[in-house]
Amino acid sequence: MFPEFATYIKAQANLSDHDIELIHSKAIEKKLRRKEFLLHQGEVCRYKIFISKGLIRTYATREQGSEHILRFSAENSWTTDPESFEFDTPSSLNIDAIEHSELVLWTKDDLRYLITNIPGLKTYFDKLMTSSGSLFRQRILSNISSTAEEKYEDFVKNYPEISARAPLHMVASYLGVTRKTLTRIRHAQVKGK
Amino acid sequence: MFPEFATYIKAQANLSDHDIELIHSKAIEKKLRRKEFLLHQGEVCRYKIFISKGLIRTYATREQGSEHILRFSAENSWTTDPESFEFDTPSSLNIDAIEHSELVLWTKDDLRYLITNIPGLKTYFDKLMTSSGSLFRQRILSNISSTAEEKYEDFVKNYPEISARAPLHMVASYLGVTRKTLTRIRHAQVKGK
Numbered sequence: 001m002f003p004e005f006a007t008y009i010k011a012q013a014n015l016s017d018h019d020i021e022l023i024h025s026k027a028i029e030k031k032l033r034r035k036e037f038l039l040h041q042g043e044v045c046r047y048k049i050f051i052s053k054g055l056i057r058t059y060a061t062r063e064q065g066s067e068h069i070l071r072f073s074a075e076n077s078w079t080t081d082p083e084s085f086e087f088d089t090p091s092s093l094n095i096d097a098i099e100h101s102e103l104v105l106w107t108k109d110d111l112r113y114l115i116t117n118i119p120g121l122k123t124y125f126d127k128l129m130t131s132s133g134s135l136f137r138q139r140i141l142s143n144i145s146s147t148a149e150e151k152y153e154d155f156v157k158n159y160p161e162i163s164a165r166a167p168l169h170m171v172a173s174y175l176g177v178t179r180k181t182l183t184r185i186r187h188a189q190v191k192g193k
Numbered sequence: 194m195f196p197e198f199a200t201y202i203k204a205q206a207n208l209s210d211h212d213i214e215l216i217h218s219k220a221i222e223k224k225l226r227r228k229e230f231l232l233h234q235g236e237v238c239r240y241k242i243f244i245s246k247g248l249i250r251t252y253a254t255r256e257q258g259s260e261h262i263l264r265f266s267a268e269n270s271w272t273t274d275p276e277s278f279e280f281d282t283p284s285s286l287n288i289d290a291i292e293h294s295e296l297v298l299w300t301k302d303d304l305r306y307l308i309t310n311i312p313g314l315k316t317y318f319d320k321l322m323t324s325s326g327s328l329f330r331q332r333i334l335s336n337i338s339s340t341a342e343e344k345y346e347d348f349v350k351n352y353p354e355i356s357a358r359a360p361l362h363m364v365a366s367y368l369g370v371t372r373k374t375l376t377r378i379r380h381a382q383v384k385g386k
Binding site: 060062066068069070082083086129130132133134136137139140141143144145173174175176 | 253255259261262263275276279322323325326327329330332333334336337338366367368369
């Protein structure tokens with residue numbers, strides 16, 4: 001788990017071997033079985049989570065039990081509930097595994113310590129935040145301006161791996177369309193080819 | 194324009210009079226008439242923009258000319274195109290004035306200089322970024338999980354000022370519902386009261 005993270009982060013950030021050792025010394029490795037939870041709504045999200053293998057979803061549930069996916073996270077990506085993590089407040093989100101997954105976790109205090117002491121890591125997280133903000137803005141614009149067909153096409157184009165691996169009802173939940181609509185769109189596309 | 198900003202920022206951040214003077218020395222004041230543009234799609238967004246008076250919209254246009262509003266910004270709030278501002282790339286967004294507006298602008302280099310040299314300002318912008326990310330996540334969850342009625346109710350509850358001041362077709366564009374749907378919702382609410 002940590003070796004995969006080390007390979008990834010060395011390619012992304014300017015870090016010395018000593019930096020990597022320091023980051024390693026604070027890392028917690030964790031495996032999740034399929035459908036196992038890392039965070040339940042109402043708990044405090046204590047970790048910044050790197051996915052070294054597998055597929056994780058971060059989602060909200062509404063009163064009537066429906067699930068609404070904020071984020072899919074596959075290999076070499078991150079998740080957390082940023083507000084809960086930052087302010088130690090109960091999370092309104094759930095995090096669980098769509099596939100058997102391997103994770104590397106850091107607590108807030110440890111992450112702060114690392115970012116303060118490793119400039120290359122700070123630069124990396126600043127970039128990550130900018131790019132994450134950009135993806136959120138693109139998603140909002142897509143949500144308010146695109147047809148269900150366009151939303152699905154964009155999703156497949158931007159996340160081919162995830163669209164191939166996540167169950168259809170989860171993709172529908174992520175896009176904010178009904179499963180029925182998504183099934184119709186996929187049938188029309190198959191016929192169209 | 195700057196005096197309104199100074200009143201606002203003193204209440205939000207821990208700043209000395211000298212800090213305020215330094216921030217003032219880099220500030221550019223600007224008035225916009227109603228419908229006047231501050232940024233056209235395709236231009237580089239050179240400023241971080243504080244609204245001291247008025248109402249500004251930040252939006253994308255699609256090929257067929259439809260407008261999709263990413264953000265309304267009233268008094269004591271900010272706007273920019275963060276990617277264009279950060280990377281000097283052509284913006285995909287437009288920024289114009291819904292009402293006569295008064296703005297205070299800073300260039301990227303000046304803002305960086307201020308943030309580096311004024312710790313209280315850095316803390317303020319870190320908090321602003323966290324809270325802006327939180328609002329984006331809430332909006333995405335609302336987009337994918339709420340009915341048009343719920344989206345409008347939430348908007349009125351969260352932004353009573355803006356919902357009273359922005360034209361109906363712009364609120365519809367922000368929510369990603371048709372003007373016809375929004376008119377129907379408002380009629381039903383008036384009848385229900």
